[in-house]
Amino acid sequence: MLGDIASVIVDGALISAVYALIAIGFTMVFGVGGVLNLAHGALIMAGAYTYLSLVSDSILASVTLHPIVAFPLTVVIVGLISYGLYVVLVRTIEENVVITFLATIVVAIAFTELVTLVFHAQPYQYSVVPGVLQVQALGTRILYVELAAFVASWGAMGLLWYYVTKTDSGRSIRATSMSERGAMLTGVDVPGVRARTWLVAGGLAGIAGVFLGGIGAAEPTMWLEPLALAFIIVVVGGIGSIKGSVAAAYIVGYLQTATGQFLGQSVRGIMSLVVLVVVLLVLPQGLYGTEFVHE
Amino acid sequence: MSDREQTGRGIGRLTGRAESVLRDTLLAQGAGVVGAVGRPAERLLWPVAERYNRRLGERFGEVTGLQLLLLVVAFGGLVTAPLWGQDYLRPLTLGAVWAVFAMGWDIQSGYTGYISFGHSALSGAAGYTTGLLVLHLNPELSLFVTVPLSILVTTALGLAIAVPSLRLRGPYFSLVTFVTVLLFYRLTKALSEWTNGLRGIRVDVFTYDLTLQYYMVVVPMLAVAATLTYVGRSDIGTVLIAIRENEDAVSAAGLDPTKFKLWSFVLSAVPMGIGGVLLAHVNAGVDPQTFVIVDNSIQMIAMAVIGGMSSILGPLGGAFLFVGLRDVFLVGLGEELRWLALWLLVLLVLVFARDGLFRLLWRALGALGGDRR
Amino acid sequence: MTLLSVEDLTKQFGGLVAVDDLSFGVESGEILGLIGPNGSGKTTVFNCIMSIYQVTGGTVRFDGTDITDDKTHEIVNRGLSRVSQESNPIGSMTVRENIELFTFPNSIRSFDGGASDKAIASYAAQVDIEDALNDDPGSLPHADVRRLEIAKALATEPDLLLLDEPFAGLNQTEVRRLSEQFESFREQGITMVVVDHNMRGLMDLVDRVVVLHNGQKLASGDPADIVGDERVQDAYLAGEVSAVQ
Known part of the structure; x- marks a missing residue:
């Protein structure tokens, strides 16, 4: 029993860190442009497949990079894909919420077909950091890749925090998400901020993708779960709030881990839906949602 | 004159920049080439259209001569399909089923702007109700029992999704529908003792006579089309569109947006139930891949988008176009490329012709008769 | 007869008190001016009456019925309608x-x-x-x-019309014409509350004025008296010098 609890504590912390990574980019994009990017899951998938292509010799035979090089390169590439998605597609239609909503899901599903075309439907397993850490004292074991994900997640969140609080470029993102009009009046280049937010969100999705693929596998349907999770976490945390997303990621992560441990893996996924419905009924604005002053 | 304008408007809302550019060029050319043929034809047909407008214009919206011609030709084509299209009866039948889905999606999501990604869960609910009934209760169960029960279960599931989520504004509804589909898919696997998992459940076909089967699908499809067109052109449709455009204004008008949103969901769930039952019998079975997966919901959306959201008949046309491309014209491309081409087409329509292809056609035809108003 | 009564109305946004324990009544058949400098809480009061916002405390009664927790559309159907500051027709x-x-x-x-x-x-x-x-x-x-x-x-056939800055952006002729129209509404039996941050256009129109400042009632009474009220002038001087004249 004690071992069970210990493993819930450890596993929950590890998986929640990845969930936070998944959700932050999603919520940031919504915060600055009001766009719910349903292609966010596809960006995560892009992270997994990009990394896979860079490190494995079975995909692109001429390219095999060391993970230390491949990882940052993947993050940059996915960031650029996200940036491109915004500049080429979303920017031309974002004034219409419904059209944007639909276009991003179509992008996601088209991307699935593209991945199937290039990589075929079978799952690819790859290792980011091999090995298992036995924690004798707690009677539990941790995959090194999970540990690495945890460290990378908090590292990324630390950098993000530094970026949005200490640099002008990042502060303008925060200002825009608080009040677009206010930001515009103080001379913030709002379209530029949006594009930059997509870049950053893409990078975060790239990190999440590398680890999700590493923990599970890269496959063409891997975008669905993360998208649903991002959606749920963001609603639980309060739409648009980074702080709320992190908190909610841990709530959902721990709840799932605990349900999986004590009630069985088959009910694990259902738990997040229960949380979602409860939150919608009791606290529709989420943990950190705000009521805005209009005057 | 104003009624004429209303028609054009009832058919077409939401003008986008890119689309207006496209329309301008289209009309400019139309004035030259098509106009030479179109205008005399319009003059010829107008008296007939006028008679239609006096009789039915009030209910279904007024039309110009050429628009009426399009409707008549389309209707005639559908009704006589077994005479000219024996080789294409299968895709035409499927097109009709998907048209029911696309119209069902449209009356709710297209009209109110509350986008559902979960309509495949509704059609799945109907298919599985029928499947479970014949598998576990009685294989000989009459359609008069399974059909109403399936529609009922679909509506109940629809309300279970809608009640907690439609009270709220914003993306919550879309989220809940999205999650519902994923959950439904998982349940079909988790409960595979009952549902046979991915293999699915066998259901008897209506009939092995393809012509008869075609009519058994097209007739309900036309009934759904007529009903939803009527609802869409009525005050209900106006309120639903007003909810999409400005929900505050609807409240300020003394109308309860939640009530109307729920109603639209019921109006949508019933056709989804009908379509789900039809698909189960046409496909001779129900399984997660052909019913439940989220891709199916997105296909319904794609059909509505291609045809023109919030016009009912646009999604109907969009469904036939989409299924035609998917099952006939693009088959040569191979599995993935075909889908890629289809999704690309949908994206292009979203960006450059967000009012939909059939609505563009409809407007172009209307514009040819436009000088009379 | 009091048609609308606002009793101890309070609205907070987080730590910000936008409306602070405000009470006032609207008599049937009158045109009441609700004035105050920018940010004094006028529009928030309307939003609370119409249930656009949930109130933090207090009661709103219309025609004797407690409508505080009614939904917006129910309030409209009771005979209360609001013309908001922003125009949002369906294009x-x-x-x-x-x-x-x-x-x-x-x-x-x-x-x-x-x-x-x-x-x-x-x-x-x-x-x-x-x-x-x-x-x-x-x-x-x-x-x-x-x-x-x-x-x-x-x-919506209202008994009471809440008008939020109806004169904003209009020229002198238009303001005069609109005031005449408001008078004719009154003759048809419609009671009105007019919000404005500027008393100039309101003086001849309204029967009575309630002045808001920082979410509280600063003064109320006859328009002529209000213009001369020093506290009101001070409140406005903080913001706009020319508003009261």
Whole structure:
């Protein structure tokens, strides 16, 4: 029993860190442009497949990079894909919420077909950091890749925090998400901020993708779960709030881990839906949602 | 004159920049080439259209001569399909089923702007109700029992999704529908003792006579089309569109947006139930891949988008176009490329012709008769 | 008879108190001015009355009934209508259709309800936009868009009309004409509350004034007395010098 609890504590912390990574980019994009990017899951998938292509010799035979090089390169590439998605597609239609909503899901599903075309439907397993850490004292074991994900997640969140609080470029993102009009009046280049937010969100999705693929596998349907999770976490945390997303990621992560441990893996996924419905009924604005002053 | 304008408007809302550019060029050319043929034809047909407008214009919206011609030709084509299209009866039948889905999606999501990604869960609910009934209760169960029960279960599931989520504004509804589909898919696997998992459940076909089967699908499809067109052109449709455009204004008008949103969901769930039952019998079975997966919901959306959201008949046309491309014209491309081409087409329509292809056609035809108003 | 009474109304946004223990009544048949400098909480009061916001504390009574927790559409159907500061007609519908929407019954079984074209034209005529009925709202000049907002509110057949900055952006002639129209609404038995941050246009129109400052009632009474009130002048001097004259 004690071992069970210990493993819930450890596993929950590890998986929640990845969930936070998944959700932050999603919520940031919504915060600055009001766009719910349903292609966010596809960006995560892009992270997994990009990394896979860079490190494995079975995909692109001429390219095999060391993970230390491949990882940052993947993050940059996915960031650029996200940036491109915004500049080429979303920017031309974002004034219409419904059209944007639909276009991003179509992008996601088209991307699935593209991945199937290039990589075929079978799952690819790859290792980011091999090995298992036995924690004798707690009677539990941790995959090194999970540990690495945890460290990378908090590292990324630390950098993000530094970026949005200490640099002008990042502060303008925060200002825009608080009040677009206010930001515009103080001379913030709002379209530029949006594009930059997509870049950053893409990078975060790239990190999440590398680890999700590493923990599970890269496959063409891997975008669905993360998208649903991002959606749920963001609603639980309060739409648009980074702080709320992190908190909610841990709530959902721990709840799932605990349900999986004590009630069985088959009910694990259902738990997040229960949380979602409860939150919608009791606290529709989420943990950190705000009521805005209009005057 | 104003009624004429209303028609054009009832058919077409939401003008986008890119689309207006496209329309301008289209009309400019139309004035030259098509106009030479179109205008005399319009003059010829107008008296007939006028008679239609006096009789039915009030209910279904007024039309110009050429628009009426399009409707008549389309209707005639559908009704006589077994005479000219024996080789294409299968895709035409499927097109009709998907048209029911696309119209069902449209009356709710297209009209109110509350986008559902979960309509495949509704059609799945109907298919599985029928499947479970014949598998576990009685294989000989009459359609008069399974059909109403399936529609009922679909509506109940629809309300279970809608009640907690439609009270709220914003993306919550879309989220809940999205999650519902994923959950439904998982349940079909988790409960595979009952549902046979991915293999699915066998259901008897209506009939092995393809012509008869075609009519058994097209007739309900036309009934759904007529009903939803009527609802869409009525005050209900106006309120639903007003909810999409400005929900505050609807409240300020003394109308309860939640009530109307729920109603639209019921109006949508019933056709989804009908379509789900039809698909189960046409496909001779129900399984997660052909019913439940989220891709199916997105296909319904794609059909509505291609045809023109919030016009009912646009999604109907969009469904036939989409299924035609998917099952006939693009088959040569191979599995993935075909889908890629289809999704690309949908994206292009979203960006450059967000009012939909059939609505563009409809407007172009209307514009040819436009000088009379 | 008191038609609307606001009792101890308080609204907080997080730590910010936008309306602070405010009480006032509106008598049947009068035109009440609700004035105050920018940010004094006027629009918030309207939003609380119409249940756009949930109140933090206090009660709103309309015609003797507690409507504090009613939904917006229920309040409208009781006979209270608000013309908001922003114009938000539905661009894809004509002026006529925009007004007609406000006459639909709140029933999902009503496929062909709503007022007759004649009735709609008469709502439009009360604010001089009867010639624009078939136009798109987007093609109207600013003043007509504002008038459309008022016509929509009239179409709900209100007993009490809340008007939020109805004169904003209008020129002198338009302000005068609109004031006349408000007078004629009153003759039809409509009670009105007019919000403005500027007393100038309001002086001849309103019977009584309530002055808000930082969410609290600063003064109330006859317009002439209010203009001379030093506290009111001080409140305005902090912000806008020319507002009270």
